[in-house]
Amino acid sequence: MDDNIIIRKCLAGDREIFEVLVNKYKNLLFSFAKTIISDHEDTVDIVQDSFVTAFTSLNKFNPEKNFKTWIMSITYNKCIDHTRRRKIFLKYFDKLKKEYKEKTFEKKQYENIEDSNLFKPALKKLSNKERSALAMQLNLNMTADEIGNVLNCSLNTVRVHLFNARSKIKKIMTSSMEPLK
Numbered sequence: 001m002d003d004n005i006i007i008r009k010c011l012a013g014d015r016e017i018f019e020v021l022v023n024k025y026k027n028l029l030f031s032f033a034k035t036i037i038s039d040h041e042d043t044v045d046i047v048q049d050s051f052v053t054a055f056t057s058l059n060k061f062n063p064e065k066n067f068k069t070w071i072m073s074i075t076y077n078k079c080i081d082h083t084r085r086r087k088i089f090l091k092y093f094d095k096l097k098k099e100y101k102e103k104t105f106e107k108k109q110y111e112n113i114e115d116s117n118l119f120k121p122a123l124k125k126l127s128n129k130e131r132s133a134l135a136m137q138l139n140l141n142m143t144a145d146e147i148g149n150v151l152n153c154s155l156n157t158v159r160v161h162l163f164n165a166r167s168k169i170k171k172i173m174t175s176s177m178e179p180l181k
Helices: 003-011 015-036 040-056 067-104 119-124 128-140 144-151 155-176
Strands: none
Touching: 003 015, 003 067, 015 040, 015 067, 015 128, 040 067, 067 128, 067 144, 119 155, 128 144, 128 155, 144 155
16 A cells, blocks of 8 residues: 555544554664664664654655655654764763772773674764665665655765765775784
């Protein structure tokens, strides 16, 4: 069934039909959000929140647009909000940890489990838009035009994000590899 037909029925009062859209897009949104937010539980929460937002905002949806890109835009924005809140929390946590170390004169080094993995640290050095654009292209096989609709930017800007993402990853990966002897 066409997304616009489902949306019209939902707006006409058949709220249970929205489940068809949930079932159609839940795996796509989860995969997309997981590339930005690595925590499983947070990703599940973001996807659920995205559907709630979409459902409560259906009257604002433009039927001339693609529902898939609209719901992905909502999910992307939820991921960015989550990332911002997490950064604020981590800064606060790091400040507390530093104060604790100074008070206890503890010089212990904390290890980051992800440091052993070569690729994840490289992805973390990308901007949110670069990482998102790359994930949408590689994991979801989306076109640059579709990515532009999700990120709300022009086709050329998407191409710049993809180019920068690949360049940064290549630079990080090659600089971290030891030369062969």
